[in-house]
Ligand SMILES: Nc1nc2c(ncn2[C@@H]2O[C@H](COP(=O)(O)OP(=O)(O)OP(=O)(O)O)[C@@H](O)[C@H]2O)c(=O)[nH]1
């Protein structure tokens with residue numbers, strides 16, 4: 025379905041006023057309340073001409089802003105000739121409608137800006153499907169408001185009297201039909217991806233996750249010699265890229281670069297990007313990349329854990345990578361972060377400082393996934409021998425009559441496959457193995 029707002033709501037080159045409403049518990053300083061939104065709006069291509077911040081514990085149910093601030097906003101719009109007002113919070117459809125009526129400008133919220141950026145950046149078939157689905161689901165409860173936009177800008181649609189309920193009904197039906205189509209297509213893509221990821225069972229997978237612009241792609245390139253896109257903009261990466269990486273002292277593993285996160289990601293977007301994050305969900309180790317030079321590094325770390333939790337990624341094996349230390353002005357700031365996240369590694373993907381320590385830490389972490397086991401079974405158990413040959417490192421064999429006792433190192437996740445009648449398993453050393461085998 026054609027999006028009737030496509031042209032009208034395109035934020036590019038529009039003059040925008042940004043508004044934040046912050047509470048005491050938001051953990052955001054007033055002076056910096058709009059830093060991130062400014063980055064998002066600029067990435068989307070609009071010109072920021074003014075800002076307004078209100079400290080308020082409860083958002084006004086009808087207009088988000090209190091009465092006085094609303095008057096201030098109207099002045100600011102007049103002064104700056106703004107065509108667009110962007111709210112840092114997500115607005116309800118009714119708040120959007122009321123604000124538009126009050127200010128006579130286009131009101132956009134944080135979700136719409138993020139969706140807009142994703143829509144412009146999405147390149148692959150999968151990413152496009154995901155973004156379109158998220159956009160339509162976001163639009164659905166706002167359809168009426170959308171037509172009011174058109175009415176005002178084009179002096180009415182068709183008859184000049186504006187669309188009736190009938191038009192709205194037709195639109196909603198078309199939209200629902202497209203949503204069903206997209207969901208079906210995405211299911212196919214998802215199944216394919218799931219099969220691909222499951223098929224990699226014999227290789228260990230390391231996934232880079234983190235806040236947008238933290239340096240994930242730069243680190244991927246620095247570690248594996250890949251040439252994925254790096255850019256000083258938000259959401260440069262939308263698709264997961266996986267490369268084989270020869271990890272020193274270990275052997276080949278798979279390294280994946282994934283989409284970055286941001287505070288208050290639109291819920292629909294998170295939901296539709298589930299399949300893109302399939303790699304992270306099945307990773308043996310997550311490298312959580314943090315921009316240590318960022319003022320809000322700690323807040324960003326928390327956000328990333330929240331989103332990972334929301335999309336069902338298991339965070340039990342995470343290595344925190346404090347990146348961009350070359351850009352940290354005050355070294356004491358790094359010490360604070362190191363102290364806060366004591367099991368972290370400090371690097372600069374740009375200058376390669378600390379990369380050796382990082383690869384050693386990754387190898388050590390991966391080896392924690394191994395166990396030392398003794399397995400006793402019948403000498404004719406060909407299925408088990410084949411399984412161990414594929415997945416384990418057998419270090420000793422001891423035969424007695426018709427039985428054999430095998431000592432081996434095996435990835436913990438493959439232990440459950442060692443079963444069957446008359447097979448005994450004894451896990452000897454569930455701890456770390458210092459010299460992991462070269463090949464897994
Ligand atoms: N000074 C400095 N800049 C870095 C470092 N690592 C990355 N950058 C810069 O940070 C910006 C973002 O880097 P990317 O690698 O694209 O970040 P990303 O995490 O992949 O971002 P998204 O894909 O947008 O989520 C680029 O301008 C990089 O050059 C670093 O160690 N030091």
Ligand SMILES: [Mg+2]
Nearest residue numbers: 240241260261
């Ligand atoms: Mg990237």
